[in-house]
Amino acid sequence: MVSERMLGLGTARSVIRELFEYGKQRAAIVGAENVYDFSLGNPSVPAPDAVNETAIRILKENPDIIHCYTSAQGDAGARQRFADSLNRRFGGDYTADQFYITVGAAASLCCVFNGLTCPGDEFIAFAPYFPEYKVFIEGAGAKMVLIPPEIEQFQIDFDTFEKAITPNTKGVVVNSPNNPSGVVYSRQTLEQLAAILTAKSGEYGHPIYLISDEPYREIAFSGVEVPWIPHIYKDTIVCYSFSKSLSLPGERLGYVLVPGQVTDSDQVYAAVAGAGRSLGYVNAPSLFQQVTSLCCDMTADLKVYEENSKLLVDSLREMGYHVAQPGGAFYLFPRSLEPDDLAFSERAKQFDLLLVPGTGFGAPSHFRLAYCVQTDMIRRALPKFKALADSYK
Numbered sequence: 001m002v003s004e005r006m007l008g009l010g011t012a013r014s015v016i017r018e019l020f021e022y023g024k025q026r027a028a029i030v031g032a033e034n035v036y037d038f039s040l041g042n043p044s045v046p047a048p049d050a051v052n053e054t055a056i057r058i059l060k061e062n063p064d065i066i067h068c069y070t071s072a073q074g075d076a077g078a079r080q081r082f083a084d085s086l087n088r089r090f091g092g093d094y095t096a097d098q099f100y101i102t103v104g105a106a107a108s109l110c111c112v113f114n115g116l117t118c119p120g121d122e123f124i125a126f127a128p129y130f131p132e133y134k135v136f137i138e139g140a141g142a143k144m145v146l147i148p149p150e151i152e153q154f155q156i157d158f159d160t161f162e163k164a165i166t167p168n169t170k171g172v173v174v175n176s177p178n179n180p181s182g183v184v185y186s187r188q189t190l191e192q193l194a195a196i197l198t199a200k201s202g203e204y205g206h207p208i209y210l211i212s213d214e215p216y217r218e219i220a221f222s223g224v225e226v227p228w229i230p231h232i233y234k235d236t237i238v239c240y241s242f243s244k245s246l247s248l249p250g251e252r253l254g255y256v257l258v259p260g261q262v263t264d265s266d267q268v269y270a271a272v273a274g275a276g277r278s279l280g281y282v283n284a285p286s287l288f289q290q291v292t293s294l295c296c297d298m299t300a301d302l303k304v305y306e307e308n309s310k311l312l313v314d315s316l317r318e319m320g321y322h323v324a325q326p327g328g329a330f331y332l333f334p335r336s337l338e339p340d341d342l343a344f345s346e347r348a349k350q351f352d353l354l355l356v357p358g359t360g361f362g363a364p365s366h367f368r369l370a371y372c373v374q375t376d377m378i379r380r381a382l383p384k385f386k387a388l389a390d391s392y393k
């Protein structure tokens with residue numbers, strides 16, 4: 001006998017992985033250059049040279065120390081550098097002891113959900129959403145409540161949201177810039193969200209925490225503001241990652257920030273650390289704690305994502321696709337050309353376009369395009385998108 005839940009997770013069919021495998025099979029038949037794979041969110045730009053140089057320098061200078069365990073919450077110097085960086089950028093007064101360094105945003109989220117959950121608790125997420133939220137929230141023993149998408153702009157349907165908050169609501173998770181829509185929540189959206197959460201926290205007599213999942217914080221297009229959410233809502237806990245900003249997804253490095261202003265911040269921080277311990281994380285990779293903290297004021301060369309976005313949005317709209325305006329990240333979430341997004345994704349395969357159906361993100365009749373790919377591939381894919389659209393005429 002094994003755990004049914006874990007067995008289910010371990011054997012569940014992954015649409016994205018299946019598309020990826022299908023792409024490899026097709027590439028063997030028609031040639032890799034004739035397969036247009038928009039399925040995976042792996043950064044397409046390299047990490048900055050300074051990241052590699054810093055790693056090499058540390059390995060040469062501190063070979064004995066760097067491979068050792070660090071404090072469970074992360075090296076004190078690294079946490080101080082993260083705090084200094086945010087204070088410079090956002091004008092906060094964050095301190096090293098508010099940071100818990102993690103194995104990427106996925107671990108940040110798991111530590112927060114596990115750290116906060118008491119029996120009966122619920123967390124609200126907004127569709128379209130990162131599907132792992134359900135896995136992480138249920139893994140913590142809580143229930144996920146999903147708010148259907150506001151499909152014009154992918155901001156928030158506040159009426160439905162307000163009705164979904166109950167005395168059991170422990171927290172709300174937001175992700176802006178968003179995977180899969182690429183949309184950035186406006187300051188107005190966030191202020192309205194904060195006003196509702198403040199009122200409901202008062203009504204129910206306990207804080208409703210806002211968990212801000214921010215792996216795409218640095219990937220924002222020109223003229224788009226990504227507001228710093230702790231300045232808008234007091235009870236915000238930040239889950240960050242260097243996977244996308246520094247193009248380091250395989251190195252597994254991020255952090256949880258529990259600002260001092262958060263209600264019961266000391267307890268929340270200790271519970272996050274306790275969750276990290278219970279999940280067996282021990283400490284985040286020692287070398288990359290140093291590397292990311294020494295390089296946290298820089299990013300990979302992210303401008304290609306904006307170029308790719310503009311090329312795709314303009315071209316797809318011209319062909320008749322409906323695309324909500326993205327503000328960052330490296331995803332688009334257009335409407336599928338038939339209501340059944342799974343059938344649409346199947347039909348796209350006939351044109352060797354690998355597009356992920358929206359159903360898995362909680363927003364049927366849409367599809368996700370991950371455009372962290374070479375711009376040249378997008379240019380070559382455009383006639384295929386046109387042919388796909390024409391096939392519906």
Ligand code: PLP
Pocket residue numbers: 041103104105106107130175178179213215240241242243249253254
């Ligand atoms: N949250 C969102 C919205 C993501 O898109 C991802 C990864 O793609 C993660 C969290 C997990 O990121 P990490 O690689 O830092 O664990």
